Amino acid sequence: MLLDPLEVRVDPDRRVIVGVYERTDEPYGNVWTDITGRHLEQIGLVVGDRLRVTVGPVVRTVPFVTTFGDVGQGRPLAYLNSDGRLALAINQGDLGCAWGLREGTEVMAQAIGEGDGDHSKHDDQTESSSGEK
Numbered sequence: 167m168l169l170d171p172l173e174v175r176v177d178p179d180r181r182v183i184v185g186v187y188e189r190t191d192e193p194y195g196n197v198w199t200d201i202t203g204r205h206l207e208q209i210g211l212v213v214g215d216r217l218r219v220t221v222g223p224v225v226r227t228v229p230f231v232t233t234f235g236d237v238g239q240g241r242p243l244a245y246l247n248s249d250g251r252l253a254l255a256i257n258q259g260d261l262g263c264a265w266g267l268r269e270g271t272e273v274m275a276q277a278i279g280e281g282d283g284d285h286s287k288h289d290d291q292t293e294s295s296s297g298e299k
Contacts, residue, residue, distance in 0.1 A: 181277040188269065
């Protein structure tokens with residue numbers, strides 16, 4: 167679903183943020199959103215937590231980390247980019263291409279809890295649109 171530029175929507179009670187995939191970090195294929203670090207604070211997200219992200223038809227659970235090295239090669243992650251905004255990536259991969267995403271697509275992120283500090287043990291999980299694994 168493509169959206170017109172809108173303000174990011176935050177629901178602290180459900181720990182959910184809805185924003186937009188603004189641009190691709192070329193040549194890497196990282197997905198940069200309009201969701202700021204301040205928005206993430208409003209839902210109580212901290213490094214080590216996991217995010218359930220929905221971008222178009224793709225629903226995945228990924229760790230929120232500070233560096234790409236916090237996950238294994240080929241693993242997805244969420245991080246704050248150099249602009250202080252939520253970004254999604256694959257360590258040494260092209261997430262936009264791998265997930266078939268387009269700029270302008272709605273991004274929903276829900277904080278779902280703490281990680282165990284070793285994100286290499288966590289498999290990203292593909293889920294159906296109903297939330298089932």
